[in-house]
Amino acid sequence: MPEFFHRKIERSAIGFVLAIIAAASVGGIVEIAPLFTIDETVEEAPDMRVYTPLELAGRNIYVREGCYACHSQMIRTLRDEVERYGPYSLAVESKYDRPMLWGSKRTGPDLARVGGKYSDAWHVAHLINPRDVVPESNMPAYAFLARTALRTDDLSDHLRAQRRLGVPYTDEMIGNAAADAYGQAAPDSDFAAGVSERYGEATEVSAFDGVASRLTEMDALVAYLQVLGRLTSAAYENTAAPQEAPNPDN
Amino acid sequence: MAVEERDPVTGRETTGHEWNGIKELDTPVPRGVLIFLVVTHIWAVGWWFFAPTWPLGSTYTKGLLGIDQRTTVEENLVRAQQARSVWTTRLETEPYETILADQQLMGIVRSTGHQLFGDNCAACHGVDGSGRAGYPDLTDDDWIWGGEPEAIEQTMRVGINTRHPDSRIGQMPAFGRDGILEREHVSNVASYVYSLSNPEYSTPENRERIEAGRTVFADNCAACHGDDATGNREVGAPNLADDSWVYGGDLQTIINSVHGGREGHMPTWDERLSNLDIRTLSLYVYDLGIVGR
Numbered sequence: 001m002p003e004f005f006h007r008k009i010e011r012s013a014i015g016f017v018l019a020i021i022a023a024a025s026v027g028g029i030v031e032i033a034p035l036f037t038i039d040e041t042v043e044e045a046p047d048m049r050v051y052t053p054l055e056l057a058g059r060n061i062y063v064r065e066g067c068y069a070c071h072s073q074m075i076r077t078l079r080d081e082v083e084r085y086g087p088y089s090l091a092v093e094s095k096y097d098r099p100m101l102w103g104s105k106r107t108g109p110d111l112a113r114v115g116g117k118y119s120d121a122w123h124v125a126h127l128i129n130p131r132d133v134v135p136e137s138n139m140p141a142y143a144f145l146a147r148t149a150l151r152t153d154d155l156s157d158h159l160r161a162q163r164r165l166g167v168p169y170t171d172e173m174i175g176n177a178a179a180d181a182y183g184q185a186a187p188d189s190d191f192a193a194g195v196s197e198r199y200g201e202a203t204e205v206s207a208f209d210g211v212a213s214r215l216t217e218m219d220a221l222v223a224y225l226q227v228l229g230r231l232t233s234a235a236y237e238n239t240a241a242p243q244e245a246p247n248p249d250n
Numbered sequence: 251m252a253v254e255e256r257d258p259v260t261g262r263e264t265t266g267h268e269w270n271g272i273k274e275l276d277t278p279v280p281r282g283v284l285i286f287l288v289v290t291h292i293w294a295v296g297w298w299f300f301a302p303t304w305p306l307g308s309t310y311t312k313g314l315l316g317i318d319q320r321t322t323v324e325e326n327l328v329r330a331q332q333a334r335s336v337w338t339t340r341l342e343t344e345p346y347e348t349i350l351a352d353q354q355l356m357g358i359v360r361s362t363g364h365q366l367f368g369d370n371c372a373a374c375h376g377v378d379g380s381g382r383a384g385y386p387d388l389t390d391d392d393w394i395w396g397g398e399p400e401a402i403e404q405t406m407r408v409g410i411n412t413r414h415p416d417s418r419i420g421q422m423p424a425f426g427r428d429g430i431l432e433r434e435h436v437s438n439v440a441s442y443v444y445s446l447s448n449p450e451y452s453t454p455e456n457r458e459r460i461e462a463g464r465t466v467f468a469d470n471c472a473a474c475h476g477d478d479a480t481g482n483r484e485v486g487a488p489n490l491a492d493d494s495w496v497y498g499g500d501l502q503t504i505i506n507s508v509h510g511g512r513e514g515h516m517p518t519w520d521e522r523l524s525n526l527d528i529r530t531l532s533l534y535v536y537d538l539g540i541v542g543r
Contacts, residue, residue: 033305037306077320077322083330116522119514121384125384126373134372
């Protein structure tokens with residue numbers, strides 16, 4: 001019977017082409033169709049904020065250095081992961097991640113909720129030489145980040161590109177991108193107030209690399225790491241996970 | 251095309267195609283593979299009914315089994331909590347002295363605490379809690395903010411120099427950099443502090459600078475570190491008269507500390523860890539200190 005069917009279809013050129021198209025499109029449909037229900041599967045997070053220019057620059061460095069190859073940003077719905085890392089990741093938490101950095105390989109730990117877990121000084125020491133703080137670490141050293149000035153002249157363009165992809169940056173945010181990037185890493189400067197005004201009081205303004213006078217790639221990457229998991233507290237609501245919501249003021 | 255042509259050697263039909271005299275056999279898929287394929291298809295169709303599968307415009311088929319990974323993990327967590335509730339309730343509600351007196355319960359604290367410490371604290375304080383420059387040793391008897399379980403719990407909850415409203419604030423001013431002390435005074439007071447834990451440094455040739463440093467200390471440092479330099483846990487001023495140092499006890503490091511000031515940062519764990527976790531870790535860290543003694 002199957003042989004008969006196969007023989008029959010193989011001998012009809014148009015029919016066989018249609019059958020090939022139908023079979024080959026299954027993979028596409030399986031990947032595309034869930035997007036039709038995205039409104040239902042992505043949770044609500046009214047308190048969600050966008051990345052600041054400095055954090056976005058840090059995110060770009062994270063991508064550039066390939067951090068995602070060893071670190072995931074995706075806590076799965078498994079008991080051991082929830083107990084170790086905190087509430088499982090929600091789709092909405094990577095709403096403004098373009099592209100997303102969920103990752104699938106963990107040579108190092110998951111970073112989805114690393115924000116606020118360690119001090120800025122620890123992150124700087126760890127990035128300069130991981131072995132200084134974690135003797136058994138096999139992570140490469142990124143000491144050059146502390147010596148490399150952060151490029152800020154194109155930050156407005158980065159924000160504009162993100163807006164095209166649906167991230168709600170305002171004209172004001174785009175216009176002040178470079179100043180905000182400088183201000184977020186220089187708490188005592190005149191530019192710091194603008195960051196809190198545009199991105200919320202909870203936004204961490206700090207001399208991330210320990211030197212407020214100079215804006216480096218280290219500032220950007222640490223600012224990004226410190227905000228991971230803290231853009232919204234949606235994951236802490238309606239969950240049996242033992243953790244409470246992070247107070248964004250801390 | 252000779253459709254019905256059979257290959258004389260195998261007895262199989264050919265596809266009817268011929269390339270330079272070579273003909274292709276029309277061998278069917280082996281029966282075992284075919285059966286496997288059919289079974290998996292039937293399984294897949296069955297799965298459509300039991301598990302969430304097909305998108306339907308604004309929703310999707312939820313399936314008869316009602317499988318939902320989020321519900322599953324939360325059920326697992328609740329079940330785990332219940333299974334542990336025999337001792338977790340005790341850890342959460344009983345006073346620290348009662349728990350410390352119960353060796354069986356402390357055994358649980360040591361094993362559970364070790365996991366929690368590894369996940370959360372070891373990055374800075376080291377796997378064994380012995381710390382490193384800038385991150386205090388938790389295994390000795392020298393505490394900056396107090397070493398009783400209650401004090402450790404408070405330090406963990408609010409952190410040090412965090413944005414928590416009750417954060418512990420410990421700031422050593424930058425006496426040299428901010429021009430509070432002159433260069434010579436910085437070096438003198440460092441010599442004095444160094445001599446406290448290194449009596450052999452008090453040689454006649456150093457006496458003058460040590461004595462000068464003693465005056466500087468009394469005027470500038472004693473307010474926090476105490477007249478005898480043994481520190482003050484109320485303000486997180488470390489004991490400078492012992493062998494234990496956060497940033498390092500050699501003369502140059504002491505000069506650096508006086509010159510540039512220190513402002514260590516310990517994150518707040520109030521929101522990240524549960525009450526149970528914080529209490530377990532307070533006991534674990536307190537116990538580290540006892541074991542280290």
